[in-house]
Amino acid sequence: MxxxxxxxxxxxxxxxxxxxxxxxxxxxxxxxxxxxxxxxxxxxxxxxxxxxxxxxxxxxxxxxxxxxxxxxxxxxxxxxxxxxxxxxxxxxxxxxxxxxxxxxxxxxxxxxxxxxxxxxxxxxxxxxxxxxxxxxxxRKRIITPQPKSAAAFKNRSGKFDLILIAASTGGPVAVQQILKHIPAHCSAPVLIIQHMPGSFTRSFAKRLDEVCKINVVQAEQGDLLKPGIAMVCPGGKQLEISQQFNRCQVMLRDKQAGEIYSPCVDLTFMSVAKNFTGKTLAIILTGMGTDGAKGAQQLKKQGAEIWAQDEASSVIYGMPKAIADAGLADNILNLEQIGQTFDRLN
Structure with missing residues (x-):
């Protein structure tokens, strides 16, 4: 053709x-x-x-x-x-x-x-x-049949201590659409891993900060995870978290040989699985490839809840498909459903 x-x-x-x-x-x-x-x-x-x-x-x-x-x-x-x-x-x-x-x-x-x-x-x-x-x-915000009951949208403990959002192609619009639903009183820190050039992520964070109820910034080396603050990983960097004196902080490093993506969703997810002890929600949105699947497996072992965007609302059904195909998704939702659920979070 x-x-x-x-x-x-x-x-x-x-x-x-x-x-x-x-x-x-x-x-x-x-x-x-x-x-x-x-x-x-x-x-x-x-x-x-x-x-x-x-x-x-x-x-x-x-x-x-x-x-x-x-x-x-x-x-x-x-x-x-x-x-x-x-x-x-x-x-x-x-x-x-x-x-x-x-x-x-x-x-x-x-x-x-x-x-x-x-x-x-x-x-x-x-x-x-x-x-x-x-x-x-x-892509016109179709409401697809819910895979589980509305009650299942809430996690088992009723509260999340950390929210992870991962995306690639189609992500800037999808992230904005769901993030603006997080209420200002949200008590969970948010980490956003979006495949994007380094010259774009600061502008992306600024744009999100303008339209969202919570504060959004580009992550900096040593930043502490704080309630109601969303941090966007800088393009061209890898974001991991570490425990320092019972506090979680951001560790940024350059891309190493053999690493395809920077930022890489798998690396961030695996770091959270290793170093964060609270209840985590990981959301994998539209994007090409399978970045995030390996990390989601590790998060799942630590009791995290995993959501994947559905096919109909995804620009590229790659990253969320990998989650669904691996049986890792607790919920498969379209963007409107995720947003509606965020309205009730924390």
Missing amino acids: TIRVLIVDDSKFMCHRIQQILEEEPDCQVVGIAENGMQAVRLAQELKPDVITMDVEMPVMDGITAVKKIMANTPTPILMFSAMTHVGAQATLDALNAGALDFLPKKLDDIDSDKALAKIILRRRVRMVAQQAERLHK
């Missing part, structure tokens, strides 16, 4: 480069090029592409406005190209909130220092986004 791509960028060089990289694969075809958001909206309706690559900063109509209009008129999987800057991070988060499915750095060097590998990553990401076309129609 041929993947039909619409490229949107006001740089002719970038359009040519993206087209060249994608069409090195025989099943990728660039069916159109738009120089601004207004052209993109029109061509999306005329050409019905399988995926759109979208720049943010453009004349006439910017990429964020174009995403909103396309998702309202002709919903299409959109991959944003973003500058790895503070401003670029804010714009990308806006685009994801508007309906874009994923993002990549605009410069190949920011994707990977190995340009050959960067090309492969770009093509793979376009394929992955294109595969979500059918799922777009399932």
